[in-house]
Amino acid sequence: MPIAETELRYTDPYELIVAVILSAQCTDKRVNIITPLFFERFPTVDELSKATEEDVFSLISSCSYPNNKTKHLIGMARMLVNDFGGVIPDDVNALQKLPGVGRKTANVIASVAFNIPALAVDTHVHRVARRIGLT
Template sequence: MTRKERFEGVLEHFQRNHPVAETELDYQDPFQLLVAVILSAQCTDKRVNLITPALFEQFPDAPSLAAAEPEEVFALIRSCSYPNNKAKHLVGMARMLVNDFGNQVPDSVEALQKLPGVGRKTANVIASVVFDLPAMAVDTHVFRVAARLGLSVGSKTPLETEKQLVAHIPQELVAKAHHWLILHGRYVCLARKPQCAQCPLTPWCAHFQSAAQTDQTAV
């Protein structure tokens, strides 16, 4: 099976069975999504959604967060990973939004990455979800799932996987494909124990097919 056929099979399956695919983070505007995505690093969406209501009640927008001290934010995000770093990033991000971007979330990956705490992955998420750009954010799930399925080949970095995926996915499907791969990684293609018995993508999966040749259980 060619890589092109893997892409077509996987994308067709998702389009038919999961026409709607969205982030599971709770937010009400671009600023809040930016905050939520920064908090989601090495932390589950569920835990982020648990703490953002209190955070957004106290700091609902960039100006209020810009006026805060990192220590105040730290107390509210304590249960997420890296609270010290994230508290500094969030306040710094809000201050740069207010001071340098006219309190508007920038609309390009390049500008977004200038914000403290915003790397390529977070910038791609905002570009895709908020501005509807064909940006593929490669997080731990996308990186792993793409490699297992055989959608990426020989990629050692998220950036390389991103390039390969964008090169093979129709522009209008890139944003959806991002969420499809995330959700598939979160609930089916688990990092430690992929649930191949429950997986609808095995007809196009490189990992499943190579495993089936050497091991009848094909886990």
């Protein structure tokens, strides 16, 4: 099986899921600039679950769609704490229940953080694959 890699800098599944949510419509380079201060302020999912929107927004405002991502990150953290005991699930279906996590993000987390075979494909690749009969 090929080794899944990402240019995003992270040390654990929590940091990866935050970075992947931030990376939607944003460059990995920009995300890697944002995340060191973000994780200094919110080093755990529990800390992020207690955050205010103002605190999160101020740290990610240079990223695209910071209003939505702020709500997603806080909602994701609160759901992880309340429903998953503060642990990032390794199941794609469970991951997709989290705010801000769609199929592509869930597949990235499963494959990169947990080494579970999953293919992260954006909507354009999926559409073309269907059009040429690959799915």
